[in-house]
Amino acid sequence: MGEDISTEAGDVTLGRIETEVAMLMRLGEATRRRTSAEHRVLDRAAYVILRHLADAGPQNVSALAARLDLDGSTVTRQVSAMQRDGLITREPDPHDGRGMVVSPTPAGLQRMAAVQAARTRLYGEILADWAPEDRDTLAEMLYRLNQSLERRPRR
Template identity: 35%
Template sequence: MDTANKQIEQQITVLLRRVQRIHLSTTSGDVNLERSAYGIMCKLADEGPQRLGALAVAFGLDPSTITRQVQALEEIGLADRKTDPSDRRASILDLTATGRQVLDETRARRRSRLQSALSDWPEADLTDFGRLLKEFNASLDRLLEESTPPR
């Protein structure tokens, strides 16, 4: 397991570098999304409107940091906040129509790059890879939940 652990850690490090390069190569057009903005936008698109506090917890960030990142999205018209109807003291963030369009275009470019990179993989390997990535992320979520002190 020690050898496998070392290889996994090394490959994750390589993956992180590649992800940054993919991010830079697929951000084009009028809007250049920061990685943090892309992550927030994906979460909103995939899971629906969110309170800023929930976003801070999800990304493991201080509320002031997530607030700054959200303000940047709001300033360029990609997201907006509305009063939470269940608690008028809180606000909920969602994507604007422009934000959804920018995200859809960016995701399409990224998925096209991934499809090119994986075009010679057998379908069974793609299915296994997706399943294993999902399991890996779930394992990381459990580990982080266990090691994160309550707020």
């Protein structure tokens, strides 16, 4: 009998998590649309790709697609658009002469840094009345959630 109560409580908690994540995604997108142009100098895909390249270094499109859990053709289209915009360069892969690696340009890194700074300021404003410990807890819980999502088997 105690197991049923525990399971029901767990289901309620998981339902709350599902609702809050859905609201976070919706409110995050709405906030992005309402904020200054500084936040929108890059589309979401370009920002994520540039953040990854800045952290991990040059990547081939396949590695980039795998890391971002996207289809290779999707990443190829995004990379082509980013190259046209001067945000990234493609060069021969030193480990595989048939392939190409993608690297951020200084302009791409500059735009990425501007968006990152604007977003950081925005979260500073949103969380201004939160205790530092609560901010730390939120950061750690979001990190753990993302790690769990990344470890989930792809289908």
